[in-house]
Amino acid sequence: MMKLKDFKLLIFLIFIPFFSFTQVNVFGEVYDKTTEIGLESVEIYNEFGDLLAVTNSYGKYEFTSFKPKLNLIFFSYGYEPFKSSVIVNGSISEPIFIEPSIEQLSEVELIAVKQKLFSIKRLKDVQGTAIFAGKKNEVILVDNTMANLASNNARQIYSQIAGLNIYQNDDAGLQLNIGGRGLDPNRTSNFNTRQNNYDISADVLGYPESYYSPPSESLSEIQIVRGAASLQYGTQFGGLVNFITKSPNTEKPLEVVLRNTVGSNNLYTNFTSFSGTSKKLSYYSYINYKIGDGFRPNSEFESKNFFSYINYDFSPKTNLEFELTYLEYLAQQAGGLNDSMFDINPYQSVRSRNWFKVNWLLYNVKLTHRFSDQTLFSFNLFGLNASRNAIGFRTNRVDQVDSFEERDLIKGKFRNFGFESRVIHDYTILEKKATLLLGVKFYRANNSNQQGPGSDGSGPDFGFDTEQYIDYQAQSSYKYPNLNTALFGEQIIYLNKKISVTPGFRLEHITTGSKGSYKNINLDAAGNLLLNETIYSDETRKRSFVLFGVGASYKPNEFLEIYNNISQNYRSVTFADISIVNPAYVINPEITDEKGYNLDLGVRGVFNRTISYDISLFGLIYNDRIGFVQKIFQDGNVKSERGNVGDAFIYGLESLVDFNLIKLLNIDYNYGASFFVNTSIIDSKYKSSDINGITGKKVEFVPRLNFKSGFKFSFKDLSTSIQYTYMSEQYTDASNSINSNLSGVIGLLPSYDVLDISLAYKYQNFKAEAGINNALDNAYFTRRATGYPGPGIIPSPPKNIYLTLELKF
Numbered sequence: 009m010m011k012l013k014d015f016k017l018l019i020f021l022i023f024i025p026f027f028s029f030t031q032v033n034v035f036g037e038v039y040d041k042t043t044e045i046g047l048e049s050v051e052i053y054n055e056f057g058d059l060l061a062v063t064n065s066y067g068k069y070e071f072t073s074f075k076p077k078l079n080l081i082f083f084s085y086g087y088e089p090f091k092s093s094v095i096v097n098g099s100i101s102e103p104i105f106i107e108p109s110i111e112q113l114s115e116v117e118l119i120a121v122k123q124k125l126f127s128i129k130r131l132k133d134v135q136g137t138a139i140f141a142g143k144k145n146e147v148i149l150v151d152n153t154m155a156n157l158a159s160n161n162a163r164q165i166y167s168q169i170a171g172l173n174i175y176q177n178d179d180a181g182l183q184l185n186i187g188g189r190g191l192d193p194n195r196t197s198n199f200n201t202r203q204n205n206y207d208i209s210a211d212v213l214g215y216p217e218s219y220y221s222p223p224s225e226s227l228s229e230i231q232i233v234r235g236a237a238s239l240q241y242g243t244q245f246g247g248l249v250n251f252i253t254k255s256p257n258t259e260k261p262l263e264v265v266l267r268n269t270v271g272s273n274n275l276y277t278n279f280t281s282f283s284g285t286s287k288k289l290s291y292y293s294y295i296n297y298k299i300g301d302g303f304r305p306n307s308e309f310e311s312k313n314f315f316s317y318i319n320y321d322f323s324p325k326t327n328l329e330f331e332l333t334y335l336e337y338l339a340q341q342a343g344g345l346n347d348s349m350f351d352i353n354p355y356q357s358v359r360s361r362n363w364f365k366v367n368w369l370l371y372n373v374k375l376t377h378r379f380s381d382q383t384l385f386s387f388n389l390f391g392l393n394a395s396r397n398a399i400g401f402r403t404n405r406v407d408q409v410d411s412f413e414e415r416d417l418i419k420g421k422f423r424n425f426g427f428e429s430r431v432i433h434d435y436t437i438l439e440k441k442a443t444l445l446l447g448v449k450f451y452r453a454n455n456s457n458q459q460g461p462g463s464d465g466s467g468p469d470f471g472f473d474t475e476q477y478i479d480y481q482a483q484s485s486y487k488y489p490n491l492n493t494a495l496f497g498e499q500i501i502y503l504n505k506k507i508s509v510t511p512g513f514r515l516e517h518i519t520t521g522s523k524g525s526y527k528n529i530n531l532d533a534a535g536n537l538l539l540n541e542t543i544y545s546d547e548t549r550k551r552s553f554v555l556f557g558v559g560a561s562y563k564p565n566e567f568l569e570i571y572n573n574i575s576q577n578y579r580s581v582t583f584a585d586i587s588i589v590n591p592a593y594v595i596n597p598e599i600t601d602e603k604g605y606n607l608d609l610g611v612r613g614v615f616n617r618t619i620s621y622d623i624s625l626f627g628l629i630y631n632d633r634i635g636f637v638q639k640i641f642q643d644g645n646v647k648s649e650r651g652n653v654g655d656a657f658i659y660g661l662e663s664l665v666d667f668n669l670i671k672l673l674n675i676d677y678n679y680g681a682s683f684f685v686n687t688s689i690i691d692s693k694y695k696s697s698d699i700n701g702i703t704g705k706k707v708e709f710v711p712r713l714n715f716k717s718g719f720k721f722s723f724k725d726l727s728t729s730i731q732y733t734y735m736s737e738q739y740t741d742a743s744n745s746i747n748s749n750l751s752g753v754i755g756l757l758p759s760y761d762v763l764d765i766s767l768a769y770k771y772q773n774f775k776a777e778a779g780i781n782n783a784l785d786n787a788y789f790t791r792r793a794t795g796y797p798g799p800g801i802i803p804s805p806p807k808n809i810y811l812t813l814e815l816k817f
Contacts, residue, residue: 033381033434033441034094038067038082041105048258050084050106059129065258065290066324070381071132072434072441082106130612131231133508133561136205137386137430138240139445139498140233142510142559142571144608144624146170146664148230154720154729154766156779157224158269158277158812162186164764164781165224167716167731169232170622170662171688173709173738175791177802179273179781180298182311182337184221185791189235189628190658190692190710191246193791195219198246198579200237204253204317204331206372206390210422211453212242213490213520215582219396220335220368221251223296223313225267225279228254235606235628236575239496239512239557240447243578245604245630253317256290257283264817271810275300288321303805304342305357311337325378335368338468344406344793344800346752354787354803358407361415362400363468364796369393382434391425397470398796399462405750406800414477417462418796419470426451426492443500453490459483479529479537486524493517507562514555518580521548551601553578567616571624572609578602581634593636593753593794596651605629610662620666628658635708636741636754636794637699648754650794653742654697656707660690680722688714694742702742711738711759725770734761740792752800753792760788760804777812781805 038050046067052060060080061069082090082104090106129149133141146169150157155164160181162174175185175193187193195217201209209218229252233241237248257263267279281294296313314334321327343359372390379385399417401410430447461477463469474480498512523546530539557575564570579602610624635653669681692707718731737759739745748755766779785807793802 034073035070038063038104041107050082053081065321134443137384137432141500142561142573143236144234146232150227160224168664168684168686170664170686176804177791179303179805180300190707192709198244199249200242200244202250206388208370211455213492213580214488219366226253226294228252235577236573238575238577239514245577256285256292258285261286267814269812272808273301273303290319292317304355306340306360307342309339327376329374331372333370338365341797344752344798346406347748350801361466365397367395385431387429389427392422394422396420406752414464415462418459420457422455424453446497449494451492455488458485481529484526486522489521491519510559512557516553518551568613570611574607577604593648593650596649599651602632604631618668618671623663630656638743654694654702656694658692658707663687682720684718686716705744706739708739711736728767731764753794773816775814780809782807
C-alpha cells in the first residue's frame, strides 16, 4: 500500500481534471398522456439498448451525452413503448407523453417487449451518488432469471455472473454463500454485502459474514461490482454485492402480491408484499415465511422475515427514506461427513442435537437532497441489533457416535451503527463537464462472543450450563469494540470523446479490539482435572493507510467498450480468526491482516441488440493470504492450522456471452428465446511462503473450469428454461490435500455438474411457476465446513421439485 505522502498526486488528479471535452446535459419530463401526471420509474434507453436514465417521482430525468442527436426509447410497465428523437443542446427537451396500454400485456410478453428494446442492463458511469466508470460490474434483473426465487436458489439466480463459486448446502436459501477468484464463499464474507446501499453483515471489520440475505422475491435487481469497489464500498477483495428491493407501486395506493410455494421435503414458503403511493408518501413491505424438513434427517427449519420501506418526498429536491428489516430463523443442523461416509450415503446424518438460531434487526434512514442540477447529496444512517447462537455435539471425528453429554455452545451478539455520506458534483472547466464524488463513512461496532458448555439435551436450548460442567475445556468470553472511519473519492477525467480515466482513493483508519478471557483447562487420560486457570487478554490494533485505484474506459464505437482497472484491497483479521476454539483446527497466534490488488482488463458491449458480451482477464495479488495447512505438533498429532499461508497470485479469463435468438434468427415476436454461455478459466499458485512445501502449490477454492449455460424460451404467456452447471475440482487447503482428514474439513472438492429445469405460465393477475432442481439427481458437495454447520462435508441437495402460485391485485 502507498504511504500517506503519496496522496498528493492522486488528490491533484481527482480535483483538477486536466483533459475534458464537450458533454451536454439532457433534461426532460415524462407524463401520463391521459392524466398529465409525471410518471416515476420510466426507463429511457438509447437505440442500442443502454439504459440512460430513470425518471424520478415527478417524472423528471437527466443524463449526459456526447451526441448532437439521440434516438430514445421510453419504457414503463402498463404503457405503450414510445420512441422519440431528441436534439441535444443543453436545454430541457420537449415533454414526453406516453399512453397507457390498451391491452394488458402478460408478464412474459412485457419481458419480451423489453428484450426487443435492449439486450442487457448495466450500471451507468454515474448512478445516483456512485461512480462505476471503468469498473467490472454486473446487474442481475431478478424477474428475468427464471430461477427458483422462493428458495433463493443461488446457482440459478447468479448463473450469469462469471467466475462465482457457490456453496449449495440447503434447499431454502436461508444463507447466501458466494465467492469468486479464489475467495472463500462462506457466508459471502469476502464481499461488502449491502441492501439498498447500506451494510447488512454482522460486523464489516470484525466479522463480515452475512447471516441475512433478502428473499429474492422481494428484489428488483442485484448489483455486483468486483474488487474495484474497494474504494467506495470497503476494502474487501471480492467487491460489492448490493441487493436492490422492489420500488413502490406508483399507480395506486395499494397493490398486494401473494406467492405460495410448496416443494420436496415438505417445503412451504409464503411471500406477501404490500405496495403503493399516496401523494408524497410511498411504501413497500413484505412478509416472508419458510418452513421445511430439509433433504437430510435432522435438518428441519423455520424462518420469518419482515421488511418495510417508507419514502416521503418533501419536495422535488428532497426525500427521506426509512427501512426496517427483521429476520428470525431456527434450523436444525445435520452435521458434516467425511469422505467414506459420503460415499456410503451422502444424505445421512449422525448429529441429532445440533441447532442454529439467528435474530437479525436492521434499520436505515436515508436523506437525499439535490442542491442543484449539478450537485446531489445523500446521507445514510444505519444500524444492526442481532444475535447468532449455535449449539451441538462437535468433535474432530465426525463419524464419532454422539455421547449425549454436554454440547458446545457459541453465542454472538452484534450491536453496531454507522453513517455514510456522499456528495457527487457535476461541474465545468472551460465549458467542459467533469464529475467528482466524495464520501465519508463512520462505523462503530460493540460485539461480543461467548463459548462454553451447553445443555446435554436434544432441543434448541441456548443457555450455558457452566455450573454443571465447570471443567469444560472450550470456554471463552470476549468483547470486540471496533471503529472504522474512512474518507473516499473518485473523479471521472475525460481525455477525449472515447477515453475516460477514473482515479480514486480511500483513506482508512481502523481500530479493532479484543477484550476478554479464556479457560486453560488440562485433564489427564482418565478425565481428572490437572489445571483450571483463566487467561485474560486486552488487545487493541490500530491501522491507518490509503488505498488507491484507477480505472479507464475506451469506447471506439457504440458496440464496444474496453475497460481496465487496478485497485488495492485489504482484509483485517476477524475475531473468528483469533478467539473461537474449534476441535477441527487450531489458530496460529501470529495471524495477521491480508492485503493485495485486483486487476481487470476486458471488453463488453451489445452488438446490434443481438449479442451481449463481457469478456475479461483478471489478476488477483493476494499477500499474507489466510488459509489452512497440515501441521505436526509437539505431541505428534497432525492437525489443520489456520494462519497466514503466503503470497498468492490468482489469474484467469471470465466470459459471459448472451444471444438474443429472436433478433439473431429474426423469429416472430410472439416468441422469445435467448441462450447464454458463462465460462471462467482460472489458474493460481502460491508465489512465496514461510511454510515448507507451500510455494508453488495451487490456491484454495479455485476451480480450473467454471462453466454455466442456459436456454430460455417463451411463447405468449408460457416460458421455460434449462440451465447446466459444471465445476471442476478444487482444493480446500494450501497443502493441496487430496484425501480427507478425520474431520472431513481438509480434502479435495470433486468436480460436479447440475441440470435445472423451470417453467412459468401467466394468466392475467395469476402466475404459476414450477421446476426441477438437480434434475439428473447427482450426489455432490460444494463445501467442507470448518465449523457449523459441520465440521466436515456438507452435501448439496438431491433432485427436488417446487410449485409456486402467485396472485397480484
